[in-house]
Every structure is written in C-alpha cells, then in structure tokens.
Amino acid sequence: MRWSKTMIPTMKEIPSDAEIPSHQLMLRAGLVRQVMAGAYAYLPLGLRSLKKAEAIIREEMNRADAVELQLSALTPIDIWEKTGRREAFGDVLIQFEVRRGDRKVQMVLGPTHEEIITNIMAHYIKSYRQLPITVYQIQTKFRNEERPRFGVLRTSEFLMKDAYSFSATVEQLDAIYDSMYSAYCRIFARCGLKYLPVEAESGPIGGDASHEFMVPAQNGEDQIVHCEGCGYAANLERADTGRTASSQGQPSNTNKMEKVSTPDATTIAEVSKLLGIPAEKMIKTLIYEIDGKPTAVLVRGDHEANESKIKRALNADLVELANDETVKKVTNAPTGFAGPVGIDCDLIADHDVAKIVDAVTGANEKDAHYTGVNVGRDYQLGNTYDLRMADADDPCPKCNQPLKLVHGIEVGHVFKLGTKYTEALNADFLDEKEKRHPIIMGCYGIGVNRIIASLAETSHDENGLIWPLAIAPYSVLLIPLNIKDEEVMKVAENLYDELQEAGVDVLLDDRKDRPGAKFKDADLIGIPLRVVIGGKGLKEGKLEFKWRTDESPSKVDVGAGFDTVMLELNQRKEEDAELIPDV
RNA sequence: CGGGACGUGGCGCAGCCUGGUAGCGCGCUUGACUGGGGGUCAAGAGGUCGCAAGUUCAAAUCUUGUCGUCCCGACCA
Numbered sequence: 154m155r156w157s158k159t160m161i162p163t164m165k166e167i168p169s170d171a172e173i174p175s176h177q178l179m180l181r182a183g184l185v186r187q188v189m190a191g192a193y194a195y196l197p198l199g200l201r202s203l204k205k206a207e208a209i210i211r212e213e214m215n216r217a218d219a220v221e222l223q224l225s226a227l228t229p230i231d232i233w234e235k236t237g238r239r240e241a242f243g244d245v246l247i248q249f250e251v252r253r254g255d256r257k258v259q260m261v262l263g264p265t266h267e268e269i270i271t272n273i274m275a276h277y278i279k280s281y282r283q284l285p286i287t288v289y290q291i292q293t294k295f296r297n298e299e300r301p302r303f304g305v306l307r308t309s310e311f312l313m314k315d316a317y318s319f320s321a322t323v324e325q326l327d328a329i330y331d332s333m334y335s336a337y338c339r340i341f342a343r344c345g346l347k348y349l350p351v352e353a354e355s356g357p358i359g360g361d362a363s364h365e366f367m368v369p370a371q372n373g374e375d376q377i378v379h380c381e382g383c384g385y386a387a388n389l390e391r392a393d394t395g396r397t398a399s400s401q402g403q404p405s406n407t408n409k410m411e412k413v414s415t416p417d418a419t420t421i422a423e424v425s426k427l428l429g430i431p432a433e434k435m436i437k438t439l440i441y442e443i444d445g446k447p448t449a450v451l452v453r454g455d456h457e458a459n460e461s462k463i464k465r466a467l468n469a470d471l472v473e474l475a476n477d478e479t480v481k482k483v484t485n486a487p488t489g490f491a492g493p494v495g496i497d498c499d500l501i502a503d504h505d506v507a508k509i510v511d512a513v514t515g516a517n518e519k520d521a522h523y524t525g526v527n528v529g530r531d532y533q534l535g536n537t538y539d540l541r542m543a544d545a546d547d548p549c550p551k552c553n554q555p556l557k558l559v560h561g562i563e564v565g566h567v568f569k570l571g572t573k574y575t576e577a578l579n580a581d582f583l584d585e586k587e588k589r590h591p592i593i594m595g596c597y598g599i600g601v602n603r604i605i606a607s608l609a610e611t612s613h614d615e616n617g618l619i620w621p622l623a624i625a626p627y628s629v630l631l632i633p634l635n636i637k638d639e640e641v642m643k644v645a646e647n648l649y650d651e652l653q654e655a656g657v658d659v660l661l662d663d664r665k666d667r668p669g670a671k672f673k674d675a676d677l678i679g680i681p682l683r684v685v686i687g688g689k690g691l692k693e694g695k696l697e698f699k700w701r702t703d704e705s706p707s708k709v710d711v712g713a714g715f716d717t718v719m720l721e722l723n724q725r726k727e728e729d730a731e732l733i734p735d736v
Numbered sequence: 737c738g739g740g741a742c743g744u745g746g747c748g749c750a751g752c753c754u755g756g757u758a759g760c761g762c763g764c765u766u767g768a769c770u771g772g773g774g775g776u777c778a779a780g781a782g783g784u785c786g787c788a789a790g791u792u793c794a795a796a797u798c799u800u801g802u803c804g805u806c807c808c809g810a811c812c813a
Contacts, residue, residue, distance in 0.1 A: 165762065165774065166748045170806055190805065241813060265813075299811055634772060669773040687772060
C-alpha cells in the first residue's frame with residue numbers, strides 16, 4: 154500500500170480526551186476514531202491489526218477442532234427471559250422495539266450468545282453420538298456499559314470471539330476445556346502478548362473450572378494476585394491466601410472493654426476518624442443472610458470480605474448481605490453498629506480477626522462502639538477462615554512466598570458452564586441407555602479489540618507504538634526520503650513491487666514530506682521493519698534497515714535489499730515462533 | 737447511578753474572574769528557498785465560542801436549563 158493512497162491520520166498532539174497510553178497512541182497513530190462514548194471506528198491501520206488478530210484466533214480455533222459459524226446480532230427478548238438473564242444483565246442489555254405492521258417486536262442486541270447458540274443446538278443435538286462439538290463465532294457484541302472508558306478497552310460495542318462447547322460428559326468437557334486453554338495460550342503468544350492465565354471464580358461446576366487470560370498492565374481494570382515464586386495467579390475474587398488460623402490465646406496487657414459513644418459513625422472510616430484508631434485495629438462486622446440464616450462475618454477493619462470465600466467456607470448456596478431489618482433483629486441496633494460482643498446469631502471470622510488486640514467494634518447499640526475488645530474474653534470464635542480479598546504480601550497459598558497484586562487487562566476467559574443454559578432451554582441428548590440429560594456446556598471468549606489495545610498499552614516507547622510482527626498492520630515500511638529524487642524513487646518502487654509480489658505486507662511512504670516528519674510518523678505507527686532509501690545511502694549503494702526496536706540502522710547493499718527483507722522477516726518469525734507453546 | 741472537570745477553526749490551548757474588536761501554536765492552501773529526526777520566509781483559507789432560554793444598549797464572558805465528553809467511585813453472566 155502507498156501511504157498517499159490510504160488513510161493514516163497521525164497526530165502530533167495528544168487528544169485531550171485520551172488518558173492512558175493505548176488510547177492516546179491508537180488515536181495518534183490513526184488506528185481508530187471515536188464515534189461516541191463507547192463506540193469506535195477502525196481506520197485502515199487499526200482494522201488491519203484487528204483482522205490479523207482475528208485471523209490468528211480463527212486459525213487456532215480451527216486447529217482445536219472448533220467450527221466457525223455466525224449468529225445474529227438481533228435477538229428476541231423472550232429467550233433472555235427464559236434464562237433469567239434479562240434481569241441479570243439489566244440495563245446492560247440494549248433493548249428496543251420496532252414496528253412490524255400493527256404489532257411491536259421487542260429485540261435485544263446480543264451482549265453474548267449462549268442463549269442463541271444453545272437454542273439452535275437444542276434442535277440439532279439428539280444423541281450422545283453427536284457430542285462433543287465446539288462452535289465459535291467472531292462478531293460484534295453489544296453491552297450498554299454504565300461507564301465506557303479507556304478508549305477501546307471498555308466500550309459498548311466490541312468484537313468478540315466466543316466459542317461454545319457441548320458435551321455429554323464432564324470428561325468430554327474437561328478435554329475441550331484443556332484444548333481451549335492451550336489454544337488460548339498459543340493465540341496470545343502468537344499475538345506477541347505477555348499474558349498470564351489466572352484462576353477465576355468457577356461457578357456451578359466448581360474446581361478448576363475457570364481461567365481468565367490477563368495482560369499485566371498498569372492501567373488494567375482488574376486486579377490479579379500473582380506469586381513470582383511458584384507462578385500461582387488468580388483474580389482478586391478467587392485468590393486464596395496461605396494464611397492459617399493462629400492461636401486464640403488471650404494476650405497479656407489487654408485493656409478493659411469499654412463502651413464509647415460514636416454518634417452517627419456507621420462506617421469503619423468514620424469510627425476510625427472519630428476515635429483516632431487505625432482501621433486495622435477494628436473489627437468489621439457484616440451481617441449476611443446465608444442460605445436464609447443471618448450470620449455475622451468478621452473481617453479486619455481495613456479488609457474486604459469475599460462472598461465467594463464465605464460461600465465456600467460454609468458450603469452455602471446463597472450468600473447475600475442482610476437487609477436493615479434483619480440487622481436490627483440480630484444486633485438490636487441500626488446498621489453500622491454491629492459487633493461480635495453479645496450478638497444474637499452465628500459468627501464466623503477471618504483469620505486476621507483473632508489477632509487483633511484491643512479491637513474496636515460495634516456495640517450492638519445505636520451510636521455506640523466498644524474499645525478494648527479481645528477474643529476469648531469478650532467474644533468467642535470457633536475456627537477462623539480465609540474470608541477476605543487477598544492483599545499484597547499475603548503468603549502464597551501454594552508456596553508461602555509473599556503475593557504481588559498487579560493490574561491486568563482481561564483479554565480472554567475460559568469457563569466450564571455446566572447445564573445452566575441447556576436446562577433453561579431444554580437442550581437435551583439421549584445417552585446409550587435412552588436416558589435424557591441436559592448437554593454440558595463450556596464457553597470461551599476473547600476480546601479481539603482488547604488484544605490490540607493491550608499491545609498498544611504494553612508495547613510502546615516515547616516515540617510511539619511497537620508492533621509485534623504478527624499483529625503489525627504492515628510488516629515493512631519503505632521510506633524514500635526524497636520523492637523528487639528519481640534514483641531514490643526507482644529503487645524504492647522496485648523494492649516495493651518485489652515485496653508486494655512476494656506477498657509481504659509493505660507500506661511505501663510516498664508522501665512529499667521532509668525526512669524528519671516521515672521518521673516521526675514511522676516511529677509513531679510502529680511498523681516493525683523500516684527500510685530507508687535516501688540519497689546519501691544510495692551514493693554508497695546502500696539501503697538502511699532498522700527494526701523498530703533497534704538503536705540505529707544497519708546498511709545493506711541495494712542489490713540485496715529484497716533478499717535481506719525476506720531473510721530478516723523470516724528470522725523474526727522464527728524467533729517469535731519459539732515463544733508459542735507447542736500444544 | 738453518586739462525586740469532579742471540561743466544551744472556543746481539524747488538533748492542542750488562551751481569552752471568561754472585571755460583558756463591548758475572537759487570539760496563539762500545530763495542521764491546511766499557494767509560492768519560494770530547503771531536503772537525513774515534525775525546516776525557513778511570504779501570502780492566504782477556515783470559528784453563529786456545544787445548544788437553548790434569560791439578564792443587558794451589548795454575552796465566548798453573567799444566570800438557568802440542556803446536550804456531549806473525560807476522570808474518580810459503584811457496577812461489570
């Protein structure tokens with residue numbers, strides 16, 4: 154492609170709306186333009202990268218025996234009602250009504266397609282002989298984001314690859330899950346991403362049933378707990394800590410328990426400020442309804458309770474915060490003054506609670522807290538559990554080294570779904586004994602736009618983007634420095650033609666611009682291999698080659714130009730290929 | 737949905753407090769010089785100051801409303 158024939162609106166200045174590097178660079182390099190909050194147009198350069206990511210995904214999905222199909226963006230409302238997700242998604246669903254003759258039709262723009270594909274499969278699958286099967290689609294999905302942000306990272310319209318597997322047995326599901334997991338590793342490695350598969354909340358199937366693929370990045374929206382020692386990685390919701398129960402022996406030199414007045418101080422922050430006591434000396438007492446039974450959950454004041462862990466600790470099905478009425482019943486006080494001393498319900502506590510000496514906690518009485526509260530003396534605890542969100546420097550659950558807390562961008566998610574949708578939509582099969590079972594599903598998503606944004610976010614320098622070869626919109630950029638110099642142009646055009654002929658993605662900067670401007674743009678758009686054809690070099694019979702990441706260019710004989718490009722590209726491809734897991 | 741900020745040529749900004757002539761840099765057009773990291777000179781084009789109502793002789797500037805965008809938080813099968 155010739156620069157003069159395509160559309161690459163580079164910008165020297167940073168648009169004021171863009172805050173994070175990927176957003177700034179994607180705008181400045183002319184990859185995308187914003188259409189509205191949460192919706193972006195992909196310009197030629199951006200689209201080329203997007204398509205390359207898409208192609209890699211497609212190849213790897215096919216390789217893993219998944220078969221591509223296309224579903225509709227328009228979906229009927231009733232199917233979302235059948236699975237209860239109309240309510241679950243709430244305002245995130247983009248719904249609208251259209252007229253058809255004298256009636257109105259309610260539609261939803263698909264935010265994902267489990268319902269749609271399950272419905273189709275329900276009609277197709279009859280026998281266990283047809284299972285397992287995995288299908289996938291790469292399509293635009295729509296979610297009305299409450300707050301779109303970070304450029305292309307969080308939008309209301311996005312390109313997503315979703316694969317759905319259907320199997321007769323959990324063993325089949327496990328096998329597909331493993332092969333999808335492997336395919337994901339290959340996909341992200343091929344895209345040149347530094348990614349981390351992390352354990353995620355596993356839902357109905359339990360066990361090792363869900364992983365998120367995260368790209369560690371400063372501006373990532375998700376938090377990951379990561380152990381550099383043993384490689385343990387989990388999202389914040391899921392992450393266990395290696396903390397253990399400590400003895401609850403009563404320490405000496407404790408203060409007396411005293412009631413203090415704390416008018417209107419109902420939060421940890423308020424009480425902490427009012428009494429001048431740090432939050433870690435306080436006991437946070439949360440009243441939950443656990444399978445319908447009120448239970449007080451204790452965590453340290455500066456910690457955050459983790460409902461999934463509570464659920465697991467108590468082997469419960471339903472965990473939700475109690476309403477004010479229930480709180481009033483068990484604590485005899487309005488919400489905000491609960492404490493373990495004299496409370497009238499079950500009590501479970503996080504490990505760290507038992508370690509607090511002379512704690513401050515609610516007095517189960519309006520406008521009052523206790524100070525000097527100590528376990529064993531003022532209240533009793535049974536076993537303690539890991540009930541809170543993991544924190545930096547907690548011990549790793551696998552190897553006990555300190556955990557790190559890092560931010561990440563979620564680019565993929567694999568999930569053992571189970572029978573949630575197949576049961577709701579009557580997608581059954583008959584087994585060899587003619588017994589009917591719901592099909593067991595798995596789903597596997599990749600945010601294609603996020604691959605591009607994550608690369609922009611994590612692979613750039615002060616001059617611009619640095620694309621990996623596999624995702625770069627063009628592999629090679631030819632820069633004739635002075636397009637009025639006939640000799641320069643002849644060499645450039647020749648090389649351009651040869652490379653085109655050989656099927657190389659090559660961009661020729663044929664603009665009548667000064668060298669400085671061309672170099673700046675070249676760095677900004679980040680094409681991996683740059684070949685400069687200039688008057689000075691030609692006098693010595695040389696071209697200049699420079700990989701985007703090289704410090705300085707190296708000289709190559711004009712006659713060897715084409716061969717050198719091919720050689721360099723092949724070498725780079727081989728180097729990149731070494732990072733792809735062979736599974 | 738709570739909190740905050742901002743809307744002025746294509747982009748980045750000043751002007752607003754203290755009402756009266758719309759300004760700067762980059763980009764763009766034409767020409768000349770120049771030609772290896774966003775060059776120089778000269779001459780130009782381009783804005784109903786987001787929109788609406790109000791106050792005023794007079795509104796980019798003051799008031800109210802509204803729309804849009806961004807940031808923090810809540811939310812995110």
